[in-house]
Amino acid sequence: MMMARGNMQTDILSLEADVASARSGFACIFSSSDEYEHALIIERAIVVQADHKAEQRTMEMKVNGDTFTLSDDRHTIQGTGKLFGPAWQWTYFKAEFVAENGARIEDENFMTDPSAVTARKKISAPDGKVIMFMDVTMKTITPQMFEILSRALLNK
Numbered sequence: 001m002m003m004a005r006g007n008m009q010t011d012i013l014s015l016e017a018d019v020a021s022a023r024s025g026f027a028c029i030f031s032s033s034d035e036y037e038h039a040l041i042i043e044r045a046i047v048v049q050a051d052h053k054a055e056q057r058t059m060e061m062k063v064n065g066d067t068f069t070l071s072d073d074r075h076t077i078q079g080t081g082k083l084f085g086p087a088w089q090w091t092y093f094k095a096e097f098v099a100e101n102g103a104r105i106e107d108e109n110f111m112t113d114p115s116a117v118t119a120r121k122k123i124s125a126p127d128g129k130v131i132m133f134m135d136v137t138m139k140t141i142t143p144q145m146f147e148i149l150s151r152a153l154l155n156k
Contacts, residue, residue, distance in 0.1 A: 036088055039063040046150045054153040068095070076100045081107070102126030115140050 033042050041061040048054045058073040066083045081095025091112045097105040106122040121134040141149075 041068070044146075044150075046153050048153060054155075056150065056154060068093075070095065070097060077105075079105070085111075103131070104128075 032044075035042065039062060041063060043059040043061070045057045045059070046054055047057055059070060059077075060072070061068040061070050061081070063083070066087070068081050068083060070077070070079045070081065072078075077097050077099045079095055079097030081093050083090045083093045085091035091110070093107075093109050093111075095107045097107065099105065103126065104124045106124075108120045110118045117138045117140075119134075119136040119138070121136070123131045123134070125131055
């Protein structure tokens with residue numbers, strides 16, 4: 001099938017815009033609290049999608065020695081992982097999670113610097129085909145700053 005040059009150019013520009021939008025991804029801020037007495041790590045994330053919609057998500061990591069199980073408040077992901085380093089001062093973890101749609105996430109977090117966390121995630125389709133890799137660096141902010149930012153992002 002032949003297309004007029006003007007339509008083909010429009011189609012290409014439209015496709016490029018769709019790709020750029022898909023790659024714009026999302027932004028997150030995280031709050032983490034360690035509850036030693038309950039052997040629990042709670043992560044709250046404010047996720048801002050490419051369309052600027054923001055929502056809060058909460059993950060719980062139940063710790064047992066140097067391993068943990070993970071689940072979220074929406075029951076959309078679950079998994080297990082291993083912690084490395086001194087207890088409750090871990091410097092690294094490696095985990096694998098499975099989303100409700102069957103996607104697999106291999107997650108490594110490097111926590112040796114108290115001012116930042118670096119993570120690498122490998123995301124695969126249910127058939128095992130790698131979809132993407134994500135490298136993430138998160139800077140530390142105070143709990144008060146997290147609350148300010150989360151209220152602003154969630155319009156509360």
